[in-house]
Amino acid sequence: MRLVARTRETEVACPGCAALSSRVHSTYGRCLADTPVGDRPVVIKLTVRRLYCENTRCSRRTFAEQVEGLTVRYSRRTPAARRVLEAVAVALAGRAGSRLAAALHMGVSRTTMLRAVMALPDPAWTVPKVLGVDDFATRRGQHYGTVLIDCETGQPLDLLSGRDGATLAGWLREHPGSEIICRDRASVLRRRSVGRSGRGSRGSLRRSWSR
Secondary structure (H helix, E strand, O other), rough: EEEEEEOOOOEEEEOOOOOOEEEEEEEEEEEEEEEEEEEEEEEEEEEEEEOOOOOOOOOOOOEEEOOEEEEEEOOOEEEHHHHHHHHHHHHHHOOHHHHHHHHHHOOOOOOHHHHHHHHHHOOOOOOEEEEEEEEEEEEEEEEEEEEEEEOOOEEEEEEOOOOOOHHHHHHHHHHOOOOEEEOOOOOHHHHHOOOOOOOOOOOOEOOOOOO
């Protein structure tokens, strides 16, 4: 389904100085992918204006108008389509998310899905009462990091580059308040979580594996 539209001849505020302008410099077309309707993909062919900024003190000579709720600067998708892809990307990530998006008539590559996840802001969090600490490998035997998790909610909190005790100790000093630290049996983490500088947590719980 293809929709053809153009913006109205109204005054638009400059994004740099907020001065209103209706003096047209030129027009150009944008192709926007929207959410499907009735199992059919939707493409919006939108003609927008580029206008002069009438404020001589503004650093912008011209600017392109944006339609609220429909266009985003440099984007080829509507905000509604972007929100759908972000939800799919968060749930399924790359390849699986790309396959589901294709079934929704919103075909994108796996790298696009991953970029959608990376562009999302980190969720807000507070220092947990029970902090989980473990290491992970980005390249086994060569590159390691530390992952921090809220053990009560299961929410990942932070990723630290490196798994040495100084890195963990620095994070604990910057984020005080954890009462219990759950960790593995790594001696470096044990020394830093229990004997770090400053007031220590109330306890440290080691993780043991039974076979």
